[in-house]
Amino acid sequence: VDQDVFDHDLRPCLKDMGFEGVFSNKGSTLREGEALFFRESKLRLVSRHDVVLKDYLLGSDQGLGGFGDFLRNDESLFDQMTKRQTIVQVVILERVDDATRSKLCVANTHLYFHPQFPHIRLSQLAIITKHLESTIASQNPSPTDPVPLIFCGDFNSTPDSGGYEYLSRGRLPRSHPDWTRHREPGCTGTDLNHGFPLVNACGIPEFTNLIPAFRGVLDYIFVDRNVFSVNHVVPMPSYVDIEPYIALPNAVFPSDHIALVCDVIWNK
Numbered sequence: 001v002d003q004d005v006f007d008h009d010l011r012p013c014l015k016d017m018g019f020e021g022v023f024s025n026k027g028s029t030l031r032e033g034e035a036l037f038f039r040e041s042k043l044r045l046v047s048r049h050d051v052v053l054k055d056y057l058l059g060s061d062q063g064l065g066g067f068g069d070f071l072r073n074d075e076s077l078f079d080q081m082t083k084r085q086t087i088v089q090v091v092i093l094e095r096v097d098d099a100t101r102s103k104l105c106v107a108n109t110h111l112y113f114h115p116q117f118p119h120i121r122l123s124q125l126a127i128i129t130k131h132l133e134s135t136i137a138s139q140n141p142s143p144t145d146p147v148p149l150i151f152c153g154d155f156n157s158t159p160d161s162g163g164y165e166y167l168s169r170g171r172l173p174r175s176h177p178d179w180t181r182h183r184e185p186g187c188t189g190t191d192l193n194h195g196f197p198l199v200n201a202c203g204i205p206e207f208t209n210l211i212p213a214f215r216g217v218l219d220y221i222f223v224d225r226n227v228f229s230v231n232h233v234v235p236m237p238s239y240v241d242i243e244p245y246i247a248l249p250n251a252v253f254p255s256d257h258i259a260l261v262c263d264v265i266w267n268k
Contacts, residue, residue: 003031010035020045024089024108027052034089034108034153042097043104049090049135053127054082063134067126070190077187081123084112088128090135092147095266102266105136109153111163118178121156121163122192129194148224149196150264154257158216159204166192167222168200199225202260205236209257211247215239221260227267234261 001010006023014021020040025033038045057064057071057078064071071078089108094101109128111121132149141147157163162178172192179189201221208219223230236258242248248256 001035024050027085043093046092107151116182148227152221198222228264231263
């Protein structure tokens with residue numbers, strides 16, 4: 001989102017509706033980034049943990065472990081990763097409408113777009129999940145009551161991609177073709193694992209992005225399946241609704257992506 005749109009349009013309008021928002025600028029001089037809003041009668045902002053992925057990668061002690069070694073041993077991939085301005089916006093929120101004062105971690109990102117570079121998106125997701133694990137661990141959660149995660153954004157990854165498999169299954173083998181697709185001979189992958197019990201809250205609609213050369217799903221809302229139940233998903237438009245306009249954006253749908261909207265219930 002453009003920062004001027006956030007400052008002068010989104011934030012004032014949503015403030016009148018009871019929402020507060022935070023903006024996170026991309027790691028560049030451009031006035032654009034990611035935005036997140038929460039209802040103040042339900043939640044309060046505890047802390048922010050935004051990170052530019054290349055800065056996280058270049059940090060001296062960021063807990064990447066074996067994955068950091070994998071990247072540094074792949075000079076081409078490491079160079080590509082340090083050129084991207086991708087960020088992940090991360091906030092810790094706390095319930096104010098419940099005596100338990102339960103916390104919640106919400107993350108928002110926009111992964112690299114190029115369809116021939118799925119290995120970059122996998123690497124970005126690996127860094128993000130490492131960062132989320134350390135952020136949530138810093139909240140001192142009880143082993144029996146961990147801080148749940150909601151992870152959403154434009155992942156630029158279709159449902160058959162390695163990125164989607166990694167987030168939804170919690171693991172991805174080094175043999176997955178997304179590691180080596182469109183790359184020079186000799187490139188390898190690495191095993192990825194994370195511990196978040198994530199489920200795709202909105203399912204797989206017909207599409208979230210539409211241009212003459214592509215029609216498919218790139219955007220998702222992942223929630224902790226152990227903590228949240230999906231109560232309602234707002235229906236998406238069909239291809240028949242948009243076909244007369246050829247692509248997104250258009251006169252009826254002003255964004256190049258269709259918004260995903262759902263209600264989730266805290267199970268306790």
